[in-house]
Amino acid sequence: MDTLNRTRLPDRGWAQHFEIVQELGDCYVQLGDYEQARDCYEKAAALEPDEAGPYVGTGIIALQQGKLADAQLAFRVALRLNPQSSKAYAGQAMISHQRGHMQEAFELYLKCLDLDSDNLTALLGLFQVSCAMGSFGRVIEYLKVYLGMHPGDTSVMFCLATLYLKDQKPKIARELLMNILQLEPANTDAANLLEEVEHRLAQN
Numbered sequence: 001m002d003t004l005n006r007t008r009l010p011d012r013g014w015a016q017h018f019e020i021v022q023e024l025g026d027c028y029v030q031l032g033d034y035e036q037a038r039d040c041y042e043k044a045a046a047l048e049p050d051e052a053g054p055y056v057g058t059g060i061i062a063l064q065q066g067k068l069a070d071a072q073l074a075f076r077v078a079l080r081l082n083p084q085s086s087k088a089y090a091g092q093a094m095i096s097h098q099r100g101h102m103q104e105a106f107e108l109y110l111k112c113l114d115l116d117s118d119n120l121t122a123l124l125g126l127f128q129v130s131c132a133m134g135s136f137g138r139v140i141e142y143l144k145v146y147l148g149m150h151p152g153d154t155s156v157m158f159c160l161a162t163l164y165l166k167d168q169k170p171k172i173a174r175e176l177l178m179n180i181l182q183l184e185p186a187n188t189d190a191a192n193l194l195e196e197v198e199h200r201l202a203q204n
Helices: 002-031 032-047 053-064 068-081 086-098 102-115 122-133 137-149 154-166 169-181 188-203
Strands: none
Touching: 002 053, 002 086, 032 053, 032 154, 053 068, 053 086, 053 154, 086 102, 086 122, 102 122, 102 137, 122 137, 122 154, 137 154, 154 169, 169 188
């Protein structure tokens, strides 16, 4: 029993070390210190070569710096290591989006949201792509799921109202916009869109 414990303890220590270095890299990314972040991700990848996280982080840095080819390579490695990495799919979707490949971006955002319906970055990306493509049905469902988990998120409520209006459902859009204005009376975007909705309803 003692021998078994002695062989397991180092593994547990390495795993904890990996998580600390990985999280530190994520913090540096949020601070915009990409050099320090990249250094942390390289150390994390050396500690746990089969973990996707460091490659996702490296891909995000490359994406922020406009290095789309480097970002795509990093996200591909991440997906090879973990085919269920929603963040890697979101990263690939953003690359396709920036390149103007809307259908591809749409499918990748959906894949990300199938794995993690709480991914706001993918949700807002899907909203933008849907507006560009004129395809609203599926993104409306994902927005409704997200809003069910975050009922006070006015930015998602506004996106949903916009899509309902584009989808010729102004009454539902009006209800959402009125809810936004109850939460944020000074929200000029919601007030302006509500004026457009009321005008649309008056014409029908």
